[in-house]
Amino acid sequence: MTTTTRWTRRHLDLITEDPATTAPPILGPAEAALPGLDLWDMWAxxxxxxxxxxxxxxxxxxxxxxxxxxxxxxxHDVARIRLLALDAGKWIDLGNLFPDEESPGSREWSGTAIRRPDGTVSVFYTATGHRGEPRPTFVQRVIEARLPLGNSRQPRSGSHREIVRSDSEFYLPADDLEGGPGNIRAFRDPAWFRGHLLIAASIPWGDRHMGAIALTGPESEGWPLRPPLLIADGINREIERPHIVTHNNLHYLFFCTHHQSFEPPDTAPTGLYGFVSTTLDGPYEPLNGSGLVIANPATQPDQAYAWMVLDDLRVVSFLDYRGPADRTHFGGTVAPLLKLHLEGNRTHIEPAIGIS
Structure with a gap:
């Protein structure tokens, strides 16, 4: 039975500037992994x-x-999923993952991908809007696409089906027609964990909404929705990219959020946050007391985003804004990788590692 964990103001009050949880500044020019394209929200x-x-x-x-x-x-209004290879530290572009007009959405947002025993790959992703709509809407659906993968640059055709929907029992529907990043309800960013899915969701909070992490029951039972694994108890309206990594028999639940998504805004930094439990269903304890695992440095508070922790504790993110939020200061490419050290409910960042 799922035990809902509450992330509260009491936890945020414990945040301090600490080298163990502060990413080093990203300095100097950034070489685009995909020249001519912005690249963000990556997953292996x-x-x-x-x-x-x-x-x-x-x-x-x-x-x-x-x-x-x-x-x-x-x-965000034209996003497509792209396939890349990482070979000897170099990124190789393998083109759009799906053919044009195959996804049921007007664009494709984040997810995860799992190789099945038969060699096919299940891509769990967010179909946003509706294919062919005259202007972008923000309806979000969790989709599984099953497809073969090869080394060709040609898009890969597969079956796409909606596998789980937000419901009125636990979560608000993500059906906004107007809005934009940070101002819309969520039901997106599906992440696989041992036959379950974690999904960034929204719950009611008075006349507003707050961020939550939804958990589904196992695939073998048709992905039934369970009560929230975690809710931002009046402190944050947009939790993104939740995922779990196991280490030393513990379940580490990670997610990211922006400083402007806190209530009130800027009461905590943009960063990777995390909780730990002995079981998938919780309850979970905030890492480092506050939940903060990696914060952008105060000198560049928006330098990176969309952190994802891999099984070997590498942490990938993308280079966001190093200055005002405009094209001149936007990175739009892979940020320098970090690595985490996990020890029970404490973490620290290890020295940055390069990819080339």
Whole structure:
């Protein structure tokens, strides 16, 4: 039975500037992994046990992309999932994952991907809007696409089906027609964990909404929705990219959020946050007392986002804004990798590691 954990103001009050939880500043020019494209919200294809899968000795990754034109925030209205290989520290572009007009949405948002025992890959992703709509809406649906993968740059066709919906019992529907990042309800970012899915969701909070992490029952039972695994108890309206990593027989629940998503805004930094439990169903305890695992440095509070922790405790994110939120200061590419050290309910960042 799921025990809902509450992330509260009491936890946030424990946040301090600490080298153990502060990412080093990202300085100097950034080389685009995909020239001409913005790249963000990346995830490695995993095996069903959570390990990073290898395909002919190299990792395959997915990420969201859009043409590197106009204001960077417009990328969310045209996002497509792209396939990349990581080979000897170099990123190799393998093109759009799906053919044009195959996804049921008007664009594709974040998810995860799992290699099945038969060699096919299940891509769990967010279909946002509706295919062919005259202007972008913010309806979000959790989709599974099952498809073969090869080394060709051609898009891969597969079956796409909606597998779980937000419901009125636990979660608000993510059916906003107007809005934008940070101002819409969520039911997105599905992440696989041992036959279950974690989903970034929203719950009612008076006349507003607050962030939550939804948990489904096992795939074998049709992905039934359970009560929230975690709720931001009046302190944050947008939790994103929840996922779980196991380490030393403990379950580490990670997610990210922006400083402007806190209530009130800027009461905690943009960063990766996390909780730990002995079981999937909880209850969970905040890491480092507050939940903060990686914060952007105060000198560059928006330098990176969308952290994802891999089974070997590498942490991938993308280079966001190093200055005002405009095209000149936007990175739109892979940020330097970090690595975490986990010891019970305490964490610290290990020295940054490069990818090339």
């Amino acid at each position: 294809i995993q095996d069903e046990d959570g390990t990073t899968a290898l395909f002919d000795g190299r990792e395959l990754w997915m990420g969201l992309t859009a043409p590197a034109l106009g204001h960077p925030e417009d990328r």
